[in-house]
Amino acid sequence: MIGHNIKSIKGREILDSRGYPTIEVALATESGIYIASVPSGTSTGKYEAKELRDGGDRYLGLGVQKAIENINQIIAPALCGKNPQEQQEIDNLMIKLDGTPDKSKLGANAILGVSIAVLRAGAGAEGVPLWQWIAEIAKTKPLLPFPCLLYVEGGVHGRGNVDAQEFMVTLEDDSFHEQLRLGTETYHALREILNKKLGKASTNVGLEGGFTPPVQETEDVLDLIMEATKKNGAKNLKIIIDMAAGTFFKNDRYYFEGESFDQKDLTIFYTKLCQKYPIAGIEDPFAEDDWVGFKGITQNLGQKINIIGDDLLATNIQRIQEAQKNGACNALILKPNQAGTVSETVKAAKLALEHNWDVFVKHRSGETCDTFLADLAVGLGTGFLMAGAPNRGERVAKYNRVLMIEQEWQNYYC
Numbered sequence: 001m002i003g004h005n006i007k008s009i010k011g012r013e014i015l016d017s018r019g020y021p022t023i024e025v026a027l028a029t030e031s032g033i034y035i036a037s038v039p040s041g042t043s044t045g046k047y048e049a050k051e052l053r054d055g056g057d058r059y060l061g062l063g064v065q066k067a068i069e070n071i072n073q074i075i076a077p078a079l080c081g082k083n084p085q086e087q088q089e090i091d092n093l094m095i096k097l098d099g100t101p102d103k104s105k106l107g108a109n110a111i112l113g114v115s116i117a118v119l120r121a122g123a124g125a126e127g128v129p130l131w132q133w134i135a136e137i138a139k140t141k142p143l144l145p146f147p148c149l150l151y152v153e154g155g156v157h158g159r160g161n162v163d164a165q166e167f168m169v170t171l172e173d174d175s176f177h178e179q180l181r182l183g184t185e186t187y188h189a190l191r192e193i194l195n196k197k198l199g200k201a202s203t204n205v206g207l208e209g210g211f212t213p214p215v216q217e218t219e220d221v222l223d224l225i226m227e228a229t230k231k232n233g234a235k236n237l238k239i240i241i242d243m244a245a246g247t248f249f250k251n252d253r254y255y256f257e258g259e260s261f262d263q264k265d266l267t268i269f270y271t272k273l274c275q276k277y278p279i280a281g282i283e284d285p286f287a288e289d290d291w292v293g294f295k296g297i298t299q300n301l302g303q304k305i306n307i308i309g310d311d312l313l314a315t316n317i318q319r320i321q322e323a324q325k326n327g328a329c330n331a332l333i334l335k336p337n338q339a340g341t342v343s344e345t346v347k348a349a350k351l352a353l354e355h356n357w358d359v360f361v362k363h364r365s366g367e368t369c370d371t372f373l374a375d376l377a378v379g380l381g382t383g384f385l386m387a388g389a390p391n392r393g394e395r396v397a398k399y400n401r402v403l404m405i406e407q408e409w410q411n412y413y414c
Contacts, residue, residue, distance in 0.1 A: 004029050004125035006082050009114060011071035013064050016040055016366035017394045018207060021064045023109050024368075025071065027117035029084065032124055036116035038109045039337055040366035042207060043156050043165065043244050045288045045311030047319060049340035052107025067107035074106060075114055084121035087137055091115055091343040108340035115341045116372050129408055130372070134379025138346045140353075143381035144176045144406060147399055148240055148360065149183040150389040151190055151228075152213065152221050153206030155244050161216040163256050166208070166242035167225060168386060170280070171234050176406050180399055182234050184390040190228035197224075207365040209389030217257060222277045238280035240360075241273075246311050249287040263293040267300055274305060281306030281358075283333060288312050294328040306331035306358050315339040315348045324355050331358040334382065336372070349380045362386040367394040374401035 008028045014037060016022040024037040040051060052070070054063035078097055082090055094114065098106040123133035135142045148170050154162025171182040194202040194213050202213040215221060222239065229237045245266075248254055254261040261269065263286065270285055282301075286293030288311035298307045308331040313319045315338035323329050332352040336345045352359050359382035361373055367388070377385040385402065388395030 004031050004084065004121070006080050006084055006118075006121065009071060009076035009079060009117070011068040011110065011113060013068060014368070016368055017392065018042070018366045020062045020366055021059050022366065022368060023064050023067055023071070023113045025113035025117040027084070027114070027121050029121050029125070032121075034117050034120035034124060035370075036113050036120060036372065037368040037370040038113045038116075039364035039368060039370075040109070041335075041337070042365040043247060043311075045246070045314050045338075047288065047311070047314035047316055048335075048338040049108035049112075050102045050104040051109045051337075052104065064107075064109060067110040070106040070110045071114060075110065079114070079118075083125075084118045085125050087115075087119060087122055088343045090118050091341040094341065103340045108337060111340050112337050112342075115343070116336070116370075119342050129375070129405070131375040131379040131405055131408075134346070134375060135381070138350065138380055140350065140379065141381045142378050143383055144402065144409065145361070145377040145383055145385040146170045146172070147176065147180050147183055147402070148384055148386040149180075149187060150208050150210040150386070150395075151187055151225055153208060153210035154212070154221075155247050161214060162218065162221055163248055164218050164221070164241055165244035165247065166210065166283075167221050168240040168242070169225065169229075170238045170240070170384075172236035172238070176402055180390070180403070182232070186228050186232045186234050187390050189232040190224060193224060193228055193231065205389065205391055208363065208367075209391035209395045218273065219276075222273070226277070237278050239278055240281040240283065240306070240308070241279065242283040242310070243285050244311070245284050245290075246287040249290070254286075263290065263296060266293070267297045270297060271301060274301060279305055281308050281331060283308040283360075284310045284312060286312075288314075291326060291328055294323070295326055298327055298329055302327075302330045308333055308358075308360060310335075310362075315345060317344070317348055317351060320348060320351050324351075331360065333386075334359050334361045334376075335364065336376070337364065345376070346380065349382060353380075353382070358383060360384040360386050363388055363395065363398065369394050369397045371397050371401035374398045374405065378402065378405050
């Protein structure tokens with residue numbers, strides 16, 4: 001479209017929520033300037049698209065100047081003059097420029113930053129909100145998501161002794177804003193309980209805003225969450241646990257809560273939890289290459305709860321197809337920086353949705369205040385948004401964006 005073609009693309013180094021470098025991209029057309037920034041994970045799987053980091057001493061080796069150089073000197077010259085409404089064409093061009101299977105040459109962080117900026121420019125050219133543009137290019141039906149709020153962090157995200165990595169909660173109600181209100185009020189109720197029972201230090205928060213109390217057992221955390229829910233009078237509680245089991249897997253055994261488990265014993269442990277608590281999903285219950293463990297738990301519990309693949313699937317089309325073929329899980333964690341482009345992220349989500357899987361759009365431990373994930377969840381109609389706790393600005397920004405979309409929604413569908 002004349003007047004909306006890409007005029008310039010520039011990358012720069014900013015800090016993520018952990019204080020580590022990441023990339024921000026500014027893309028200019030005649031109609032405006034469109035900004036995007038890229039998150040980064042702490043608990044990352046080996047099948048994810050690869051970030052490009054500088055190495056050396058600067059920023060502990062985590063600088064992204066090489067990736068920014070790739071944006072400014074390789075990607076930008078190839079994309080200038082292109083129509084940003086041609087998302088698939090532009091993403092394919094960047095994949096070809098990179099030429100590696102995991103985007104390690106130019107850096108998935110470089111490619112994704114540009115891809116999201118292009119998406120925003122496309123929406124600007126069309127004159128529609130970002131979520132609406134995502135729905136148009138993906139040919140999906142928009143849907144306001146359930147907020148999956150993070151309450152407690154452990155594993156490599158927390159400072160306590162809990163081995164499981166995340167405890168998330170959804171509370172059903174008639175609207176997103178009421179679900180968010182109930183979930184946030186219960187989060188604050190949990191803070192009061194922790195402060196009273198375990199002291200002020202127990203309400204310190206982890207990388208994603210969840211509390212990091214000094215408890216050791218998974219059931220201890222679940223009991224505290226149930227108590228907070230009861231205190232707040234909330235109903236229709238559903239809990240999702242991210243086990244991140246790869247973080248405690250070694251030599252074909254799972255070393256968890258002071259014990260050593262094989263696949264069968266760990267499945268029995270999960271089954272008992274589901275019998276005692278209102279658990280709706282378990283994310284990464286086994287390590288990323290443990291297809292036998294995933295298949296076994298899906299056969300045992302998949303009719304009752306979501307068995308959610310994160311490190312197992314890595315927002316990777318081939319791995320999703322393999323999981324569907326083998327019955328290895330029944331739900332997908334969708335992380336754009338695992339895929340590396342908007343187009344591949346959309347394709348992964350649609351593949352899961354077409355197989356009646358639940359899809360959870362999820363943040364990373366190293367986030368920015370970019371609210372792209374909120375529009376992505378709404379536009380794709382995935383039904384769920386995991387943006388962290390109702391705490392820390394980079395997490396709350398995503399939930400606040402959905403509140404804004406909820407008002408925009410009136411103009412389109414009411």
